[in-house]
Amino acid sequence: MASDAVEIEAGGRTVRVSSPTRVIYEETELSPEVTKLMVAQYYVAVEDGLLRALRNRPVALERWPKGVREGMEMSTRADSHGDAFYQKRMMRGAPSYVESTRVLFPSGRPADELCVTEVAVAAWAAHMGAITFHPWPTRRADNDRPDELRIDLDPFGSATFADAVRVADVARELFAELGVRAFAKTSGKRGVHVYARIEPRWTFTDVRHAAIAFARALEGRTEGVTTKWWKEERGDNVFVDFNQNCRDRTIASAYSLRPAPGATVSMPVTWDELRGVTDPCDFTLHTVPARLAADGDAWAEIDDVHHSLEPLLELWAADPTEMPYPPEYPKMPGEPKRVQPSKAKKG
CATH class of the missing domain: 3.30.70.3300 (Alpha-Beta Plaits)
Structure with a gap:
């Protein structure tokens, strides 16, 4: 219902998030529960690193509208009745600021796929139940030649x-x-x-x-x-x-959440930091925003x-x-x- 929705600020835009209290990740022994609103807020909080990974790229969305639960499965070509699915084609009814870009699949069929141009697009995708962003290795200026x-x-x-x-x-x-x-x-x-x-x-x-x-x-x-x-x-x-x-x-982008207990994150690290990581599950929705704010993006120079x-x-x-x-x-x-x-x- 509309009355259940809340609005958040994302890069100067107002983004509506429906069912904000829906639990996406259940509480674990080491991590509190994560709601749909928290997912959207997380992506706004990691804007700098996220957009460095996604900006102007075609992006497939990994959508878990029911949340991430033990025993839930991803839909496949052989069985489309899973609890989650990949959204490769642009959804109808998107706000005007949500853009798309044309890609060609291996079959030669064309399709329009979501193109992340600003952080509000990521927040809107979270509103649509997306938890993970899977970008192409191309920019929309030329989706046939990877960068x-x-x-x-x-x-x-x-x-x-x-x-x-x-x-x-x-x-x-x-x-x-x-x-x-x-x-x-x-x-x-x-x-x-x-x-x-x-x-x-x-x-x-x-x-x-x-x-x-x-x-x-x-x-x-x-x-x-x-x-x-x-x-x-x-x-x-x-x-x-x-x-x-x-x-x-595609591969889950930098700063993307993963469908794993505790809301783990695909986390950019320096090479020195990587050698010291003993448990990659320490990088979560709860820990990453403060780390990014304090230390900056480990991939800040990747486009140099x-x-x-x-x-x-x-x-x-x-x-x-x-x-x-x-x-x-x-x-x-x-x-x-x-x-x-x-x-x-x-x-």
Whole structure:
């Protein structure tokens, strides 16, 4: 009901938030409950860092309208009856200040997707039940040429967050040798994300090939790293998910909340800070705004230099062996058979 709504100030605009007392994250032993209003207020509070990650990018929204509860599941292509879902197309009835941008999906179909141009857009998205922002690695001036390379380090099996931190530091060294300044953030769960800004000159295919080449170089430099796409082959290693650089594949943005108990945050950190993080769940809606206000954004300089992709493409040229694409992709040029090894052997 309209009478249940409240209004908040967001970057000079007034944003209406309905059902403000709805509990989105339940209380835990270490964290108080989080309401829908608190989610919207959080995104206003982290405006500086959030907009550095999202501004002028197409953004898919991860919406949990019923809140985050144990046992709740995300809708999938196979089962659309989940409790949460990804909103990839622009919603109807948005305020006039909420803009969109045209993107092409891997199928070749076009769509208009939300474009975050100011913090009021993020607050409005929270009003719509969004808790996580999944930006494309492009700006709306050219949604076919990324300006961001993303290295997703995902602990698999018995590998831990500490393992991901160690591998991330090796990735930093490798990037530095290639003349690239890289930046790190926690995933908000068990992983670590390493980002580098690049010149928006190359296609998604080029950027993916660069990521594959980097992943192979990382795998060869240190133990405990795998580039194996099939889960049955990854073992107890940190998986480098090169396919996060494909068109329409996205990662939770810096300062995004995650659907995990305690309202954890994907938190940008300096490299020195990352080495000292023992529990990424310490970064939450309750702790991050004060930290950002006191210390500033660890990624404040990320846009200072946009690097050339040529050094990584030279690595790719030395071993241009294609890897499997995500399952929703059409068959791609040069791609090996998209079937897990155990099933291929049976065939």
